[in-house]
Every structure is written in C-alpha cells, then in structure tokens.
Amino acid sequence: MTEQRKKIETSVDFIKNEIPKNFKPSIAVITDIGIPLPAGFKVTGKVPVSDTDRSGDFIFGKFSGKDVIIIKGRLHFYDGFSMRDIAHYIYVLKYIGVKKIISIDEVAHLNPRFNCGELALVYDHINLTGDNPLIGENDEKLGIRFPDMSNAYDNDLFDKAYKIFQDKKVKTNDSVYIGSIGPETETEAEARFYRDIGGDVAGYSFIPENIASVHSETKFLGIGLITREIVADKMAESVIPEEEMEKSKTINLKKAIMELNKIYGELLKKL
Numbered sequence: 001m002t003e004q005r006k007k008i009e010t011s012v013d014f015i016k017n018e019i020p021k022n023f024k025p026s027i028a029v030i031t032d033i034g035i036p037l038p039a040g041f042k043v044t045g046k047v048p049v050s051d052t053d054r055s056g057d058f059i060f061g062k063f064s065g066k067d068v069i070i071i072k073g074r075l076h077f078y079d080g081f082s083m084r085d086i087a088h089y090i091y092v093l094k095y096i097g098v099k100k101i102i103s104i105d106e107v108a109h110l111n112p113r114f115n116c117g118e119l120a121l122v123y124d125h126i127n128l129t130g131d132n133p134l135i136g137e138n139d140e141k142l143g144i145r146f147p148d149m150s151n152a153y154d155n156d157l158f159d160k161a162y163k164i165f166q167d168k169k170v171k172t173n174d175s176v177y178i179g180s181i182g183p184e185t186e187t188e189a190e191a192r193f194y195r196d197i198g199g200d201v202a203g204y205s206f207i208p209e210n211i212a213s214v215h216s217e218t219k220f221l222g223i224g225l226i227t228r229e230i231v232a233d234k235m236a237e238s239v240i241p242e243e244e245m246e247k248s249k250t251i252n253l254k255k256a257i258m259e260l261n262k263i264y265g266e267l268l269k270k271l
Contacts (some may be wrong), residue, residue, distance in 0.1 A: 002139040008088065012095040019096075020044045020060055027271060028069040028093045030103045030209060032056075035225075036257065037070060038063065038264040058089075063268045069098065076204060077129065078183040087133035087212035091142055094216040100157060100271055103209050104260070106253065107177070107201040107224035108186070110194050112231050116248075117255030119263075120175040120201045120224030121161060123153050125210060128180050128194075133208045134215055143215035152210055154219040157271055161221055164266045170259055175200035177222060179207035185230070192232035202230065221271065225256035 023044065033056060037043070045060040056073015071089060075081040093101065107120055114120065138145045165172045178199035180186075186194070186202065194202055201224050213220040227249045 001141075002137055004084065004137070005139045005141060008091045008095060008142075011088070011092045015047055015058060015092065015096065018045060018047045018058075023060055023067050025060070025067040025069045025096065025098055027066070027100045027102070027268065028071065028098045029268075030071045030074055030089075030101060032104075032106065032205075033073040034253070035072070035104055035260075037061075037072070038268060039261065040064070040265060041068070041070070041268075063265065066268065068268055069093065069096070074205060074209075076183075077131070077181055077208065078204060083129075083131050083133035083135070083208045086208040087215075090209055090212035090218065091216055094218050098218060100154075100219045100221070101209070101213055102221045102223065102267060102271070103206060104223050104225065105203045105205040106227045106249075107203040108228035108230045109173075109201050109226045110178070110191060110230055110232075111173070111175070111200040114173050114200065114226060116226050116229055116252040117259070118171055118173055118226050119165075119256060119259050120173040120177075120226055121158065121165060122175050122177045122201070122206065122222035122224060123158055125152065125177040125179055125206060125222075126197060126199060127207050127211075128178060129207050130181070131208075133212050143217065147211075147215045149211070149214055152214050152220065153222055157219050157221040160271055161223075161263075161267060164263050164270060168262045168266065170262050173200070173224075173226070175224065177206055177224065178202040180204060185228075188232050191230040194230075195232060201226065221267075223260070225253060225260065227252040227256060
C-alpha cells in the first residue's frame with residue numbers, strides 16, 4: 001500500500017467514526033470559508049479542521065431528505081500546500097461513498113460578455129499551474145495511471161445544471177476555466193494570453209480537485225462566482241487602489257452568492 005493511500009484510509013477511518021448513524025452521502029460540495037450553507041440545509045454533524053488536517057470543516061447534513069457533505073474551506077496551492085495535499089479530500093470523499101462533487105470557486109472573468117456578480121458554469125479547463133496531483137507514484141486502487149480527461153467536467157452533470165440555471169432564469173456563462181497558481185493578480189499580457197487560448201474565467205482552485213476527481217472516477221461540476229474582471233484592454237484604464245478593489249470584490253461576491261442561492265438547493269436535489 002502506498003503512503004498516499006495509507007493517509008487517505010486514516011482520514012476515512014476517522015471521519016467514518018464521526019459520521020451520523022445511517023448517513024450515506026452520494027454528493028458533496030466544496031466551497032471556500034465565506035460561502036454560506038444552502039438555505040434549508042440541516043447540519044447533523046461536523047469534523048473540525050484540526051482533526052482532519054484540512055483547511056476547513058467536513059459538515060454532514062440533510063437537504064430534502066438527501067445526505068450531503070459540505071467541505072467549507074479548501075486548501076490552496078498558493079498557501080504552500082502540495083497538489084496531493086489538495087487532492088487528499090477528493091479521495092477521502094470517494095472512499096466515504098460520494099459519487100458527485102460540486103465545487104464552487106471565486107473566479108475572474110476574461111470574457112467581455114460576462115459581468116461581475118454573475119455565475120460561470122464550467123465545461124472545461126486549461127491547466128497553467130505547472131503541476132498536477134497525479135505526479136509521482138500511482139496507486140491503482142485510487143485510479144489508473146493515465147486517466148482520460150475528455151469529460152473532466154461531467155457532461156451529464158453539466159446538462160442537468162444548465163437546465164436548472166435556465167429554469168431559475170440564472171445566466172449560465174458557459175466557461176473554459178484557466179487554472180493558475182496565484183495569489184498575485186494577472187498582468188495585462190497574461191489576461192490577453194488567457195483569453196487568446198480560449199479561457200473565459202480564471203481561478204486558483206479547480207485544477208487539482210478536478211484532476212483527482214477524474215482519477216477517482218467521481219463526477220465533477222464546477223461553478224464560478226465571478227468577483228473580478230480581467231478583460232485585457234480594460235485593465236490599464238481601470239486601475240484602482242487595492243482597498244477599493246477588495247471592496248468591489250466583496251460586493252460582487254455578495255451578488256454572485258445571491259445568484260448561487262437561486263439554484264443551490266435545486267442542484268443538491270436534482271444532481
């Protein structure tokens with residue numbers, strides 16, 4: 001058994017001891033700390049970060065009678081965690097029984113047709129991080145050596161989510177996600193390059209989570225909360241002090257969360 005799998009099984013054993021009785025989740029959500037739980041979500045248990053060695057809590061709960069795990073707070077590559085550190089909880093979720101993951105990430109938009117405060121429904125990505133959670137020894141019990149990434153953002157989940165967006169009259173902003181390292185913001189040349197190669201939004205979180213999900217045969221849906229604009233030709237004209245930029249991001253995040261709340265519950269019910 002590889003060291004990677006030993007760590008995963010240790011975490012799984014600990015979490016299974018904390019899971020409420022008869023709790024059988026098939027779907028999980030990964031968010032950052034600041035994203036609120038969906039309205040109507042009833043918390044039935046929690047594993048603190050200090051006990052799981054993660055950056056946020058594993059929250060167990062029920063939504064419309066369905067068992068759901070929400071990881072509130074994720075690890076980030078730019079904080080010094082390795083890609084395998086970040087991928088760790090994807091495999092833990094798989095071992096617990098999760099078959100579908102909804103990952104929610106703040107993103108910047110490159111596409112001039114998009115607006116801050118909206119959502120992006122991701123259908124593909126371009127990995128510009130220069131790294132990968134599958135580098136190193138492969139454990140066949142976790143997944144095959146060379147996983148097929150042609151359906152990385154599961155088509156079936158995407159189509160179901162698309163219909164929910166349409167039914168709730170929420171703009172989809174179908175997107176190719178550019179995954180970069182961060183935490184610095186993009187230069188104008190980088191923003192232009194990202195757009196030229198086909199990117200619609202850019203962020204720091206989906207890449208390791210998605211690759212590990214594909215490796216473990218867990219279906220993955222990516223939703224971006226658009227909080228910044230990095231449209232290349234506008235950047236030089238719209239330079240603002242950092243304090244004002246943070247205020248603007250906070251306002252845009254609140255707007256995007258309002259849009260998310262329109263479809264959050266339906267996603268948990270119907271995916």
